[in-house]
Amino acid sequence: MMSLQKYLFRALLLSFFVSYADDANKNVLLDKGANMDKKHAGLEQEREPSIGISSQDRNASIKLLNSILADMFVLYVQTLNYHWNLVGPQFNDYHALFDAQYRALFDEIDKIAERVRVVGGIAHGSMSEMIAGASLQEDSGDIPAPRQMVVNLLKQHEKLIKNLRHAINETAKNERDMGTSDLLTGLLVAHEKTAWMLRALAER
Numbered sequence: 721m722m723s724l725q726k727y728l729f730r731a732l733l734l735s736f737f738v739s740y741a742d743d744a745n746k747n748v749l750l751d752k753g754a755n756m757d758k759k760h761a762g763l764e765q766e767r768e769p770s771i772g773i774s775s776q777d778r779n780a781s782i783k784l785l786n787s788i789l790a791d792m793f794v795l796y797v798q799t800l801n802y803h804w805n806l807v808g809p810q811f812n813d814y815h816a817l818f819d820a821q822y823r824a825l826f827d828e829i830d831k832i833a834e835r836v837r838v839v840g841g842i843a844h845g846s847m848s849e850m851i852a853g854a855s856l857q858e859d860s861g862d863i864p865a866p867r868q869m870v871v872n873l874l875k876q877h878e879k880l881i882k883n884l885r886h887a888i889n890e891t892a893k894n895e896r897d898m899g900t901s902d903l904l905t906g907l908l909v910a911h912e913k914t915a916w917m918l919r920a921l922a923e924r
């Protein structure tokens with residue numbers, strides 16, 4: 721039978737590892753999409769926005785916005801790739817559809833990056849940050865057939881919708897940052913519509 725001392729020692733050891741793993745996990749989540757350490761060269765300190773949102777809540781918004789920005793950038797490049805490289809008898813239809821979608825994504829990316837600046841952060845601005853900060857996996861394999869492109873894009877939009885919903889819930893909680901939650905809600909509605917259209921197109 722285990723002595724009380726041994727039992728307590730093991731319980732202490734276990735709680736240490738659990739809390740270490742938990743912290744490590746939180747840090748990974750915080751680092752993803754954070755970009756909090758970057759500063760403007762030559763500027764000692766940028767003026768912080770005094771807009772009625774605490775710095776803690778602004779930092780939370782910056783992380784969420786940068787991670788959505790990275791997701792959208794991955795989807796933007798994937799849509800461009802399909803727009804450029806698709807082949808087949810329905811070329812014109814798909815080419816035009818993907819054209820409209822990548823342009824819409826670009827407009828959204830710009831709005832999100834500017835919102836990062838509005839709440840006092842630095843927006844992701846390099847490909848390595850986009851890849852590292854995205855939860856969407858980019859499609860870098862062979863060029864799929866047009867219908868498969870539609871299915872692949874649908875899956876990406878659906879994942880993005882879930883990420884947007886999470887970010888909206890977080891920023892709307894206790895009215896932390898209603899400007900960001902409002903911006904993201906508009907994007908959510910647009911992506912839900914795009915997903916519906918892609919889903920309808922994928923039927924046969």
Ligand SMILES: [Fe+2]
Nearest residue numbers: 803804815819
């Ligand atoms: Fe084009």
